[in-house]
Amino acid sequence: xxxxxxxxxxxxxxxxxxxxxxxxxxxxxxxxxxxxxxxxxxxxxxxxxxxxxxxxxxxxxxxxxxxxxxxxxxxxxxxxxxxxxxxxxxxxxxxxxxxxxxxxxxxxxxxxxxxxxxxxxxxxxxxxxxxxxxxxxxxxxxxxxxxxxxxxxxxxxxxxxxxxxxxxxxxxxxxxxxxxxxxxxxxxxxxxxxxxxxxxxxxxxxxxxxxxxxxxxxxxxxxxxxxxxxxxxxxxxxxxxxxxxxxxxxxxxxxxxxxxxxxxxxxxxxxxxxxxxxxxxxxxxxxxxxxxxxxxxxxxxxxxxxxxxxxxxxxxxxxxxxxxxxxxxxxxxxxxxxxxxxxxxxxxxxxxxxxxxxxxxxxxxxxxxxxxxxxxxxxxxxxxxxxxxxxxxxxxxxxxxxxxxxxxxxxxxxxxxxxxxxxxxxxxxxxxxxxxxxxxxxxxxxxxxxxx
Amino acid sequence: xxxxxxxxxxxxxxxxxxxxxxxxxxxxxxxxxxxxxxxxxxxxxxxxxxxxxxxxxxxxxxxxxxxxxxxxxxxxxxxxxxxxxxxxxxxxxxxxxxxxxxxxxxxxxxxxxxxxxxxxxxxxxxxxxxxxxxxxxxxxxxxxxxxxxxxxxxxxxxxxxxxxxxxxxxxxxxxxxxxxxxxxxxxxxxxxxxxxxxxxxxxxxxxxxxxxxxxxxxxxxxxxxxxxxxxxxxxxxxxxxxxxxxxxxxxxxxxxxxxxxxxxxxxxxxxxxxxxxxxxxxxxxxxxxxxxxxxxxxxxxxxxxxxxxxxxxxxxxxxxxxxxxxxxxxxxxxxxxxxxxxxxxxxxxxxxxxxxxxxxxxxxxxxxxxxxxxxxxxxxxxxxxxxxxxxxxxxxxxxxxxxxxxxxxxxxxxxxxxxxxxxxxxxxxxxxxxxxxxxxxxxxxxxxxxxx
Numbered sequence: 001x002x003x004x005x006x007x008x009x010x011x012x013x014x015x016x017x018x019x020x021x022x023x024x025x026x027x028x029x030x031x032x033x034x035x036x037x038x039x040x041x042x043x044x045x046x047x048x049x050x051x052x053x054x055x056x057x058x059x060x061x062x063x064x065x066x067x068x069x070x071x072x073x074x075x076x077x078x079x080x081x082x083x084x085x086x087x088x089x090x091x092x093x094x095x096x097x098x099x100x101x102x103x104x105x106x107x108x109x110x111x112x113x114x115x116x117x118x119x120x121x122x123x124x125x126x127x128x129x130x131x132x133x134x135x136x137x138x139x140x141x142x143x144x145x146x147x148x149x150x151x152x153x154x155x156x157x158x159x160x161x162x163x164x165x166x167x168x169x170x171x172x173x174x175x176x177x178x179x180x181x182x183x184x185x186x187x188x189x190x191x192x193x194x195x196x197x198x199x200x201x202x203x204x205x206x207x208x209x210x211x212x213x214x215x216x217x218x219x220x221x222x223x224x225x226x227x228x229x230x231x232x233x234x235x236x237x238x239x240x241x242x243x244x245x246x247x248x249x250x251x252x253x254x255x256x257x258x259x260x261x262x263x264x265x266x267x268x269x270x271x272x273x274x275x276x277x278x279x280x281x282x283x284x285x286x287x288x289x290x291x292x293x294x295x296x297x298x299x300x301x302x303x304x305x306x307x308x309x310x311x312x313x314x315x316x317x318x319x320x321x322x323x324x325x326x327x328x329x330x331x332x333x334x335x336x337x338x339x340x341x342x343x344x345x346x347x348x349x350x351x352x353x354x355x356x357x358x359x360x361x362x363x364x365x366x367x368x369x370x371x372x373x374x375x376x377x378x379x380x381x382x383x384x385x386x387x388x389x390x391x392x393x394x395x396x397x398x399x400x401x402x403x404x405x406x407x408x409x410x411x412x413x414x415x416x417x418x419x420x421x422x423x424x425x426x427x428x429x430x431x432x433x434x435x436x437x438x439x440x441x442x443x444x445x446x447x448x449x450x451x452x
Numbered sequence: 453x454x455x456x457x458x459x460x461x462x463x464x465x466x467x468x469x470x471x472x473x474x475x476x477x478x479x480x481x482x483x484x485x486x487x488x489x490x491x492x493x494x495x496x497x498x499x500x501x502x503x504x505x506x507x508x509x510x511x512x513x514x515x516x517x518x519x520x521x522x523x524x525x526x527x528x529x530x531x532x533x534x535x536x537x538x539x540x541x542x543x544x545x546x547x548x549x550x551x552x553x554x555x556x557x558x559x560x561x562x563x564x565x566x567x568x569x570x571x572x573x574x575x576x577x578x579x580x581x582x583x584x585x586x587x588x589x590x591x592x593x594x595x596x597x598x599x600x601x602x603x604x605x606x607x608x609x610x611x612x613x614x615x616x617x618x619x620x621x622x623x624x625x626x627x628x629x630x631x632x633x634x635x636x637x638x639x640x641x642x643x644x645x646x647x648x649x650x651x652x653x654x655x656x657x658x659x660x661x662x663x664x665x666x667x668x669x670x671x672x673x674x675x676x677x678x679x680x681x682x683x684x685x686x687x688x689x690x691x692x693x694x695x696x697x698x699x700x701x702x703x704x705x706x707x708x709x710x711x712x713x714x715x716x717x718x719x720x721x722x723x724x725x726x727x728x729x730x731x732x733x734x735x736x737x738x739x740x741x742x743x744x745x746x747x748x749x750x751x752x753x754x755x756x757x758x759x760x761x762x763x764x765x766x767x768x769x770x771x772x773x774x775x776x777x778x779x780x781x782x783x784x785x786x787x788x789x790x791x792x793x794x795x796x797x798x799x800x801x802x803x804x805x806x807x808x809x810x811x812x813x814x815x816x817x818x819x820x821x822x823x824x825x826x827x828x829x830x831x832x833x834x835x836x837x838x839x840x841x842x843x844x845x846x847x848x849x850x851x852x853x854x855x856x857x858x859x860x861x862x863x864x865x866x867x868x869x870x871x872x873x874x875x876x877x878x879x880x881x882x883x884x885x886x887x888x889x890x891x892x893x894x895x896x897x898x899x900x901x902x903x904x
Contacts, residue, residue: 210726213743213849215847216778218732218733218742221750221751223682228679228682230675231679231684275658276804278801278802279803281669281671290670291669291670295669298675302757303755305774307753310811311812316751322758324668351730395667397665
């Protein structure tokens, strides 16, 4: 039976099964949901056993468990290792949801609910392609699954589990559907992810909040000082001024930049969607390049003094900010953190004290576009969509992907089918039925071409 | 009977009576306390009647009532109009108080409780001086009292009440104890108060919070933009860059600057008390001048993006700040607000939208130092403290004082006896018994010299 016939025949059952998974509120950020993490992992074991794996197990970690499963048809054949995550983001502000986040529904051609796309909807496609191949006797290679429960909070225990399970995780390629594509008619393959260094800074002035009348103009105000320091982190060309920041940045070839420029990107639509009059960024680069191949520095949060209703005349004692840097290949995220700390301390005036602390981080990742796996993906998209996919470097970060390469020595192929409009991480997350079924078709094509 | 004997004989009674006033939680900022405002006003009528006024009444306004009282001994004699306020600041964070804020106690030579200084303790001195003069037949002039209940929230209804009562508020001088002095052994008279313009700004970038990975480096981040805009509000000499900001600033004469320089101000102690390595401010001015005779601009609050625990990778849609400007004589606070708005809008880059809204404000105030009232105060301090008082321009603002001059045509004399260590507006407010009794002695001296 051809994949399209199989999908057509099982359409409703696929949704019913996915909805069972979507109903489990497996929010990794909230410790109260620990039992839900266990339930979601057990549900995955059930899904994979039903789909035909030889064995599947819930592997405990110090956090949410990891699900491991495999079907080895012939050790001499290539092995695909599917990576996914069953945890989801918190749902607040829950009052903005039009339907309850854990009561999935289909409406207007979309599945609505937390995890509909990220990553339950996308990962479930892999289970169904596997089921198709085993039930039709067309499975062309060995397949392994590793499905974790804390991707949304940094994959700390997943990394430990990987290190302890290198032997059974041996594979030729890691296959992941946890990213997006340009549009329903514009297939793309994510070939790059940026790295991340996330820091928090605190500027301390006077030892207590002061009356801004009695002291204003005579004492350095930490809020004003922090603004000056942050302002100085970019120069007039939009470049980050942290000393050494660009030293290791990988220069992308003109050929690769030309390939990126082929993306069906419309600047006017982009500005309109964000309701901005102008874009901004590093001089000499396009918008796609600014997020794809160039690093960036952003304030993610800033707070100081009185932030309630009305007015309070205070010179705050402290001012704080959360600042993150998105990194590109070759930039070392711990080194960048250290450079930032040294730079930020060096620009502090003698009127204040400065403290810089590190949050999480991770390196950038790049997929080669000449590997057999990439070529298989390219062929599969071309067949399914009737149009060649565009290689695309996303500005986002999935730190575990770079860790897989480092720890397991295996590259990943990011076959993501999400759309910008899916609102992952936000209220009213959704996933288009078109993308769900087209994703199953495309992934099936990947196996066919990869194992040829 | 001499004033010192009168004080000695009535010491404990003065405290007992003051404590009755301090026990009333007359917090003007909290609407729930409206009944307490009424109770405090009625308590003042009782205090003043007992002290010997001809008549005293609770005058309703659209907010807390104003207490008015008078004793006219001879229309041909000069009239002193005492201004004070019976409202107090909120008490949160209440867990930082060592004793309950509305259960006053004496300990370590101080009265502890909300309002102990500001302004119940200071204003009560006037009632007791008046009582002394009436009970000993030494009242040398007419005395009027106006005691309001919303000084801490802007005196809006007090101003309306003043406008409607100009006739009966006629006076030669307004006497106020609602400020501080340099030290217990360093008497000073506040001869200036700064004006205030308080604004709030909002910078809007994209129409929703964005993922900082997917968009970072390609879209103007309103938090970064706001920092740049705020940083540009001062130049490298510490001067405010708002166009026209200094145009109307009154230039203080060298003689007046020399007089200010006589203040017993110790820069090392000032820095030590605030735990700062360096002071900061406009080049060419001393610390006392920077708060006394020069305007200033401060961020009083700033907020944008994620400010909770841990990290969130977001480009905020909006960034906000509360910014206040302290003004000196001749600067018009509404004009300065307009100049700020025009300037801030003019420096906004095309990547964002900016909105500026006005909060409250008020003009600066200066007391002449050659008036009969000032001379009487000067003589009274010199006698009571055995040391000449220093004229001092405070950086703070009491907008109603400038309004009195404008509406009633009467100058004020600011005989304040508070100390920096009294922690007004903060938890554990206190007022030294020494200053309380010395204040009564000094104010009695003022009447003696003023009505000579």
